[in-house]
Amino acid sequence: MAERTIELTVNGEARTVVVEDRTTLADALREQCHLTGTHLGCEHGVCGACTVLLDGEAVRSCLLFAVQAAGSEVTTIEGLSPADGSLTTVQEAFRECHGLQCGFCTPGFVVSVTAFLAENPTPTDEEIREALSGNLCRCTGYQGIIKAVRLAAERLQPANAT
């Protein structure tokens, strides 16, 4: 199978990966960039575990071929948190509100929620539920996740900035 060399920016770093045309962005991130925080659940666009930011917008990395991301800027779950390993406001809220149990779906949720709150910093509960509808969680029953989004939204308000 023919392979191609492509260049993209991942978490602010220029990367060169060698992929087949059919290699998904998710596989390239995991296997070539060794960024295994991007999880693969269904690999056909249903579960949302593989959500990453492509040029700032949340997308499913299993529905994008790596060749399509050439020249783009990709942010994975690893790229959201500061270099010192501390948690982001969204991650902290997930921890405090029991927004996760096994954690498999969590990277996808955190990336989706980060993008969602950047666009809608003061969501209603209805909007939160709608925003979460593209990610599946088999453990929590979602209530803790909804609570976490509410808490993160509150803490991200400019008036509450520390």
Next chain:
Amino acid sequence: MKPAPFEWHGPERLEEVLALLAEYGDDAKVLAGGQSLVPMLALRLTRFDHLVDVNRVEGLAGISRLDGWLRVGATTRHRVLERDPQVHEAVPLLARATPHVGHFQIRNRGTLGGAVAHADPAAEHPAVALALDAVMEVSSVRGAREVAARDFFEGTWATVLSPDEVLTGVRFPIRAERSGFAVEEVARRHGDFALVGVVCAVTAGAGAGDRLDRAALALFGVGGTPVRATTAERALLEGASLEEVGMAAANEIDPVDDLHASARYRRKVAGVLVQRALGRAIEEARRG
């Protein structure tokens, strides 16, 4: 990765797209947002030797107004339709139907042209195009042609597009004065495909009174293609009650039983959704 091997082509000009499609014909498929095609490839429901990716084609995305029409370029993403104020103002039905498409992560990638050309019978945009009498702009090396929405959809995932053709844009008529629009659908979860959906557009008569000048009603999720409920439309223009119009629509569709819902349930829901949608649209139209 799950798809079977294929060769990816990333043309930057429409002429290159057309040449590739002319060369590979049935062995090639146009890749737009990929939010339906890639799952189908991953599940190996389909396979193609060549994917012609149109995401980088110059000039294929974008929204413009021309003489009473709003033209939406094929690779315009759903999120753009959702956010662009001129879409809300000029073609409210398109703007209001778009948030029902998938989840926001899907809408970040999915395109209008992809949704229309994919022709999923439960999708919103084909029904919107049908209700508004949109015009599809199609190109191939043989030339360009226009296809009316009512002639475009042939069946589940099937349109009149030939293998060498690509949808380049869709033109929607800009809303008339005193018109109203509504979308209603029932799905298991927000973002899932609709079990039954209705989009409608009505224009109130100029004088006082209850008369409507125009009524368009398209249902989706109830057959192989989106369908216009023409008997119900006529009944509405002739002054039938919303309940009668709902019943007329329910009676003229031919939904199927599947694991998501029975045909009987779909028919029942369709009648109710038609009433709800028309109620809101008529109210909006009369407000002016």
